[in-house]
Amino acid sequence: MKWEGNRESDNVEDRRGENDGGGNGGGGGFGFGGRSIGIGTIVVALLGSYVLGVNPLTLLNVLSGGGGQLSTQHTQQTPHPPADDRTTSFVQTVLGDTEDTWGALFKAEGSSYVKPTLVLYTGRTETACGRGQSASGPFYCPADQKVYLDLDFFQLMQDRFKVSSEFAEAYVIAHEVGHHVQNLLGLSEKVDQARRTQSERQANAMSVRLELQADCFAGVWAYHANLDRKILEKGDVEAALKAASAIGDDALQRQAQGHVVPDSFTHGTSEQRVRWFGRGIASGEIAQCNTFEARQL
Ligand SMILES: [Zn+2]
Numbered sequence: 001m002k003w004e005g006n007r008e009s010d011n012v013e014d015r016r017g018e019n020d021g022g023g024n025g026g027g028g029g030f031g032f033g034g035r036s037i038g039i040g041t042i043v044v045a046l047l048g049s050y051v052l053g054v055n056p057l058t059l060l061n062v063l064s065g066g067g068g069q070l071s072t073q074h075t076q077q078t079p080h081p082p083a084d085d086r087t088t089s090f091v092q093t094v095l096g097d098t099e100d101t102w103g104a105l106f107k108a109e110g111s112s113y114v115k116p117t118l119v120l121y122t123g124r125t126e127t128a129c130g131r132g133q134s135a136s137g138p139f140y141c142p143a144d145q146k147v148y149l150d151l152d153f154f155q156l157m158q159d160r161f162k163v164s165s166e167f168a169e170a171y172v173i174a175h176e177v178g179h180h181v182q183n184l185l186g187l188s189e190k191v192d193q194a195r196r197t198q199s200e201r202q203a204n205a206m207s208v209r210l211e212l213q214a215d216c217f218a219g220v221w222a223y224h225a226n227l228d229r230k231i232l233e234k235g236d237v238e239a240a241l242k243a244a245s246a247i248g249d250d251a252l253q254r255q256a257q258g259h260v261v262p263d264s265f266t267h268g269t270s271e272q273r274v275r276w277f278g279r280g281i282a283s284g285e286i287a288q289c290n291t292f293e294a295r296q297l
Contacts, residue, residue, distance in 0.1 A: 219280020
């Protein structure tokens, strides 16, 4: 996938390194201007301030290389600026690309696209939909319009599913953005309403249609991104299809515990996921993604 140098989104919130008081965070440090500080640095700062008689925060600032403002789990109102590394840059670029693509598609329909925020976190984090855990995979929370992503999921895709491709990772992000698009179109709400009045089996069937549509929307994004910015390289689509197939419900349930799955267990079979992503990327048309009316998924 070719993405370097393309526009990066400003809507990435970096909570990596924050522990959220849950004791299960990666790193276990405090976020500090986007940097993670280990407990050792803090001990040194506290000792140093005792000896030198200066404010420990000032010393902490010096020890960590200076710069940003102190931010702990108690001050999550102030989002961290994203860290400056290749993976963050990749996530910002993919999100930026979905913004440009969906912005244009919404505009063509006479409406405007409200951009979601993408939160990078480690371990677990607070969301308007309750506490998010990386064990449940990437997910979208309609209540705060944020996509939550623990980058360890990409490592897991490599380790467990043998999927190693930036475009496959982009597909995962685009799928979550697809849920945001559904939210903006009012589809998530409709499905939620239906779920409340239906049997569990019917409700699950609705969820599958919602998930397959998010796959199709991810394909629609890829079609337009490639048309406008030539992002696709040889093997990319195959890798994304492999990812779609690897993280289908049936494939997951064949895995021993199968407890890591993007946002729910009701995503449809591998074959269905591949088919709907394929429909989206082949046509680039939102109208091709009407999984709710489709007789055959
Ligand atoms: Zn999903």
